[in-house]
Amino acid sequence: MVLTVDGLRMRYGDREVLHDVTFDARPGEVLALLGPNGAGKSTTIEILEGFRLRSAGRVEVLGVDPAAGDERWRSRIGIVLQSWRDHGNWRVGELLHHLGAYYAPYSTSTAPRPWPTGELLDAVGLSAYAGQKVKTLSGGQRRRLDVAIGIVGRPDVLFLDEPTTGFDPEARSEFHELVRGLAADQGTTILLTTHDLDEASKLAHRILVLAAGRIIASGTTAQLTELIAGEDEVRWSVDGQPFRKSTSDSTTFVRELFATYGDAVRELEVRRASLEDTYLTLVREQA
Known part of the structure; x- marks a missing residue:
């Protein structure tokens, strides 16, 4: 070393x-x-x-x-x-x-x-x-x-x-x-x-x-993010009404979302957990 x-x-x-x-x-x-x-x-x-x-x-x-x-x-x-x-x-x-x-x-x-x-x-x-x-x-x-x-x-x-x-x-x-x-x-x-x-x-x-x-x-960045098991945030709207959901498996959730609402799903946005989220969570836990 x-x-x-x-x-x-x-x-x-x-x-x-x-x-x-x-x-x-x-x-x-x-x-x-x-x-x-x-x-x-x-x-x-x-x-x-x-x-x-x-x-x-x-x-x-x-x-x-x-x-x-x-x-x-x-x-x-x-x-x-x-x-x-x-x-x-x-x-x-x-x-x-x-x-x-x-x-x-x-x-x-x-x-x-x-x-x-x-x-x-x-x-x-x-x-x-x-x-x-x-x-x-x-x-x-x-x-x-x-x-x-x-x-x-x-x-x-x-x-x-x-x-x-x-x-x-x-x-x-x-x-x-x-x-x-x-x-x-x-x-x-x-x-x-x-x-x-x-x-x-x-x-x-x-x-x-x-x-x-x-x-x-x-x-690594990926390992640290997985360590906290940070949740993704999914945002969407149906018939003009906005929704938001935190989930550890955004891919599965979005698939189920379209299976339920189909083309009615609009303004879909997925924000995945980042290194910044992980870092802030780790540091706050030590405060």
């Missing part, structure tokens, strides 16, 4: 913010960590990155305890935080080339580092801005630069904390393609925190739901 978290606990004084958190991740897997504010997502990420010491439990990233990770280990880790540091007077291409040079001593024939600057700029959609100073970029462009800085060393593990904040729909779609490519083509294991349920559903092989410091559910 690339990531192994077993019985992770974190305590601040008398307050325990992580309780027996356990999960793992394989090479090339994308995990999405969902949860409300204060659930413990950032604390979990910081422990895995080696920035915060845990209170108890076993944690390994690339076979190493993050608390004891050396520079070679860190060269294999990529991090994109929620906020960026201001490198205002650097030109975009020069900054990435400069940062990439720090990874060169850790390059091998099987894991070349860093990512060539031109290719990296293409990957994050900043080729046209290579010669511009960072302080002239828009918020969305600076966010793309954050991502570029996080992956300049071609990491084996990438931590993404709300990575598409400030992205327009086109930039978000391009970023999603980049994440899929990193996982599928380069085998990068990615742990993503996001409040965007649609983003989690599109990108993640598995979704972990964290609430009140505990992993309360784990699985």
